[in-house]
Amino acid sequence: MSTPSPTTATVGDALPPLALPPITRTTLALFAGASGDHNQIHIDLDYARKAGMPDVFAHGMLSMAYLGRLLTQWVDQRKLRSFGVRFTGITHLGHQITCTGRVVEKFEVNGEQRVKLAIETRNQYGETRIVGDAVVAL
Amino acid sequence: MIDKKHIGMKLPVYKATAEAGQLRFFAKSIGETNPVYLDESAARDAGHPGLPLPPTFLFSLEFQIPSNAWRETLGIVTSRILHGEESFDYHRMAYAGDTLQFETHIADIYDKKDGALSFVERKSRVTNQRGEHVADLRSILVHKNA
Numbered sequence: 001m002s003t004p005s006p007t008t009a010t011v012g013d014a015l016p017p018l019a020l021p022p023i024t025r026t027t028l029a030l031f032a033g034a035s036g037d038h039n040q041i042h043i044d045l046d047y048a049r050k051a052g053m054p055d056v057f058a059h060g061m062l063s064m065a066y067l068g069r070l071l072t073q074w075v076d077q078r079k080l081r082s083f084g085v086r087f088t089g090i091t092h093l094g095h096q097i098t099c100t101g102r103v104v105e106k107f108e109v110n111g112e113q114r115v116k117l118a119i120e121t122r123n124q125y126g127e128t129r130i131v132g133d134a135v136v137a138l
Numbered sequence: 139m140i141d142k143k144h145i146g147m148k149l150p151v152y153k154a155t156a157e158a159g160q161l162r163f164f165a166k167s168i169g170e171t172n173p174v175y176l177d178e179s180a181a182r183d184a185g186h187p188g189l190p191l192p193p194t195f196l197f198s199l200e201f202q203i204p205s206n207a208w209r210e211t212l213g214i215v216t217s218r219i220l221h222g223e224e225s226f227d228y229h230r231m232a233y234a235g236d237t238l239q240f241e242t243h244i245a246d247i248y249d250k251k252d253g254a255l256s257f258v259e260r261k262s263r264v265t266n267q268r269g270e271h272v273a274d275l276r277s278i279l280v281h282k283n284a
């Protein structure tokens with residue numbers, strides 16, 4: 001593994017970004033099966049249209065799982081203390097998601113050094129789709 | 139609008155086991171390349187007792203709750219919902235083969251935009267087969283009332 005050590009992280013540092021391939025119908029079909037989220041809005045075009053959407057769109061939890069990859073490629077999952085997001089916009093078919101994160105705070109809890117990370121996903125147009133934060137132990 | 143009288147409602151406690159095959163399928167579906175999440179021997183080499191559940195996978199286990207009766211009780215229409223927020227507080231790792239118990243309740247219900255949107259906050263306490271506290275999950279579901 002060539003993962004850089006976060007032990008020297010300081011406020012303002014950026015995590016190595018994670019760029020994903022465009023979302024396809026296959027991506028959504030596989031994720032529906034693998035995640036157990038079979039909501040038809042993500043897999044059935046006819047259902048999506050009846051619900052007033054132009055097409056199926058990505059599960060929010062797919063993008064959150066991508067953000068999980070951003071975190072665990074930077075730090076061992078055993079150091080992850082919390083991880084939360086707000087879903088602020090829809091990720092449509094064809095969107096190319098990039099996950100980014102940066103250190104916004106450094107603090108100590110019960111003798112453990114921790115950093116707070118601001119994390120987000122953006123599509124290829126630079127539009128933020130998910131914003132959140134995570135706390136990891138150093 | 140979703141009736142606030144349901145605040146505090148407990149969902150049936152249920153247990154789910156994370157299967158290694160399901161974890162590998164999940165890892166593949168999100169394009170995971172870290173062998174710790176794909177290969178049990180790589181996981182063991184990294185000091186894990188088995189394939190770890192990736193950070194968001196507890197949500198998938200929670201989602202497998204056998205009955206969606208609670209949604210019907212609240213009057214939630216599936217085609218009208220959006221996922222608003224999701225968060226995890228982690229206390230210890232969970233691994234393939236662990237049986238995880240979910241104790242879930244409706245923590246809050248509130249409206250925005252003059253009642254056009256209802257927000258339902260759900261919280262789950264997750265423990266493993268040894269009774270150890272694994273994580274706390276918090277979900278906000280947004281319901282379009284009209």
